[in-house]
Amino acid sequence: MRPTLGGRRRIALFVVVMATLAALTGAAITGGQSGQPSGEAVLNDTRDRYANAESVVTSAEITVSNGTANETTTVEFAAAGNQSRTVATTDNATYRAGVNETVAWYVGPNRTAAWDRESAVRPGRNGSASLDALSVDDENISVAYLREGSDDGTDAHVVEVTHDGDRTATSTLWIAQSDSRLLRVETTDGTNRTVVDYGDTQFNVSVHESTFDPPADRLAVTSVERYDTFDAVQANTSLDLPSLDATFREASVIRRSSSTTVAQQYRADGDNVTVVSSTSDREFESANATAVTVNGHTANVTTTRDRAVVYWRTDGVWTAVVVDGSEDRAVELARQLDE
Template sequence: MSSRSGRRRGLVVLVVIAVALAGSAAATGAIGSLQQPSGDDVLDRVEQRYESAESITSTATLTVENDSESATASVEVAAASDNRSRTILTRDGETYRAGSNGTVVWAVGPNESAAWPVEAFTDADRDAFAGPVPDGVMPGERSKHLSPQGTPTVNASNATATLVGTPSVDGTDTYEVELTHPEVDGTASLWVAQDDYRVVRAVATDGTNRTVVDVESTAFNVSIHDSTFDPPTDRLALSTIDRYDDFAAAQSDTDLTLPQLDETFEGATVTVRQGETIVGQRYVTDDGNVSVVSTTVTDRFDRLTENASTTTVDGRTVAVTTVENRSVAAWTEDGVTTAVVVEGATDRAVEIAGRLST
């Protein structure tokens, strides 16, 4: 990540999907004293405001609601140059922290924690360290749906920004900008302070859920102590990640007996965290990509398979489930959970599970 993206992280976290929709927009033309800026003008000035800051701190309230329920969390963000950041989210009495001091990336939750070197942290590694995968995303596929900051990825150049009003938000005169994108269902809106182009509110809807971010305070170019970005070392053990282009090399790096598929091997990662091992293999077949995950983390697939059907494959009881257009076949044997993740129907996941050899 560049220092530019590091400085922008505070904005990305706080406005969530809205900024992912917006991206960067080029301002065109001079703004006369009586002429309102366009939506693109406003977004361009917001980007400049946040990117030019050497440090940012911000607090916000995040609310996600639909017709039947609502959840609220408080968020605190600190970001500085050299790719340093820290985010604290508190929800239902539980606190989640994540950050980087530029050397180590770390995350701490009520029941899980992890740390790993920055140079080892790539999109392909997110699944090894994150908690339950988002709804509709299979293990091994998360990085295709998330940006480096963990927000949904879209082609930002296709976004349309429209200035729809200049309302007052809690006594602050704002520009209200509506954002739409052909790759994203729903809309998002930003309320931007007219005096300094800081984001004061963001709302995103996807047809089912409505996400509201009310920014309570934002400070630019403030002094932030270096220790703010350091991991709580008393709770974290540094994780290791190794990548392999050859199956035999991956197998030699772990005590697990890895299953193998007689298809094109694309690569594997072997991750060790706090004594637990996660091995992810990737294969390419004529019918689409296949991920094979082997792990000693016994609850890795619990949420995905808790309502799954079962079948028998080679004498093993296999849990089978589908999320959107991907299917999982998972089983546990001798303390190791194996999961096959495929594109398509459950029959294919079961068929691939039956073809694995050890």
């Protein structure tokens, strides 16, 4: 039996830790001894240390166990400004995910994906992790300062964070006293025990721009172009694009050696809507999808990352409508497309 934490989720573990820290403003303090810093103060210092750095480069060894099996992943992480890259290596596979000034991308053993970083669309579940999607409500978090300790001889603050939600999880964090960097995180959730041991973490170092580009041998993005009108984007692609009777905001065209993807952004009665057309031969993920009919097309509708998506394929072209709303709303908008 393997630990229940899947490969793609392992990629996001470093970001999960940082998302937890980012969510701690205003959390209740449940412990702490006289003369010691509060747990909240220690976490705030750590959050600020990472958030205010011009760049962060680190590595971590992540071990997940569930009582019957162990699985270890080595993760390398780099971030500079609004760009980042994560590389996760297991015994038999390597996963890479990143975002640069133009595109967000994912490269795994069997799948690749790239999309306009400004787009609301995230192909499948393979994209880089979102802090918003991973954050938790402050009212469900309690923080306690446990003690002073050491990690490999480094003086550390030891802080416990408990999240009581649908599934209770407790994390113990070792944080360097000298510079507020993360040293070690141990998390238990009743099923898995996850241990993250951080290697050498460097702040404000030079990171070359090419670090954040997708591997050219697996995912060649030739260009990303943006347009302000529907007529302009239609004139600059060979795809026959559908349109929506709503406020057109912008569109992007991502060209790869093997495919073209167009993402149109609309505002429809207060809803943000993305209409995607793509010649990619990669199938959209359809777990938990419901079959529907859209203008004569056999389609599927599902919800991912709080967005409803309805999608179908005709003559080798995928069409998808994504909305920050319900699945019924996504189907309603899809049926309004002028094809």
